[in-house]
Amino acid sequence: MSGPQCCSNPPTLDPSGGSGHVEKFGGLDTYVTGSPDSKLAILLASDIFGYDAPNLRKLADKVAAAGFFVVVPDFFYGDPFVPGDDGSYANLPTWLKDHGPDKAFEESKPVLEVLKSKGVSAVGAAGFCYGAKVVVELSKHDFIQAAVLCHPSFVTLDDIKAVKVPISILGAEIDKMSPPEVVKQFEEALTAKSEIECHVKIFPKVAHGWTVRYNVEDEAAVKAAEEAHQDLLEWFLNHVK
Numbered sequence: 151m152s153g154p155q156c157c158s159n160p161p162t163l164d165p166s167g168g169s170g171h172v173e174k175f176g177g178l179d180t181y182v183t184g185s186p187d188s189k190l191a192i193l194l195a196s197d198i199f200g201y202d203a204p205n206l207r208k209l210a211d212k213v214a215a216a217g218f219f220v221v222v223p224d225f226f227y228g229d230p231f232v233p234g235d236d237g238s239y240a241n242l243p244t245w246l247k248d249h250g251p252d253k254a255f256e257e258s259k260p261v262l263e264v265l266k267s268k269g270v271s272a273v274g275a276a277g278f279c280y281g282a283k284v285v286v287e288l289s290k291h292d293f294i295q296a297a298v299l300c301h302p303s304f305v306t307l308d309d310i311k312a313v314k315v316p317i318s319i320l321g322a323e324i325d326k327m328s329p330p331e332v333v334k335q336f337e338e339a340l341t342a343k344s345e346i347e348c349h350v351k352i353f354p355k356v357a358h359g360w361t362v363r364y365n366v367e368d369e370a371a372v373k374a375a376e377e378a379h380q381d382l383l384e385w386f387l388n389h390v391k
Contacts (some may be wrong), residue, residue, distance in 0.1 A: 168208065229248075262293050274298070290309070
């Protein structure tokens with residue numbers, strides 16, 4: 151389930167980017183932004199390129215501006231995936247052995263505990279590509295109050311069937327990781343569970359990774375990403391309160 155689309159358009163990482171700052175949070179270096187006094191928090195789980203990605207931090211700042219305290223943990227301990235010199239992804243399976251989503255899921259728990267200890271009363275989580283697997287695992291329990299999956303990787307139908315919180319899935323028309331027909335299966339499984347509120351949307355003419363790995367110079371790409379960001383934000387405004 152991992153392939154070239156997972157690695158396409160790698161961002162130029164910027165550890166100093168964003169209007170927030172990095173601090174230790176639950177044992178992990180974490181980009182934090184927004185009012186630390188907010189009782190509502192959002193955890194963003196990055197794709198394989200990690201928490202230094204400028205577009206991801208820009209989105210974190212946007213979510214924070216809506217009143218949330220936002221945390222973006224570095225689940226990779228300063229070791230995000232780096233494509234080969236020729237742009238290849240041949241080393242991805244080896245990297246994943248040491249950076250599995252199951253490991254990131256376990257390491258997200260102390261982060262959520264710190265949020266609770268600071269008085270946060272409700273938490274939402276959004277995951278991008280790889281990060282979507284982390285978030286779907288969280289959504290099977292009572293760790294979070296709402297979830298958003300953006301162009302998920304590694305997420306299975308069984309995962310979706312186990313979801314227990316309101317969930318939004320934003321898929322891409324051009325996506326080999328979670329193609330539209332698979333996202334439709336996710337939707338059918340969710341709508342069969344009347345007790346779970348869900349939202350599923352497939353964005354036309356965009357590829358896997360479009361919400362965080364878009365070209366800022368491409369007007370159409372920016373517009374599609376911003377539409378997804380607005381959907382994400384509205385989901386959290388409606389369900390994390």
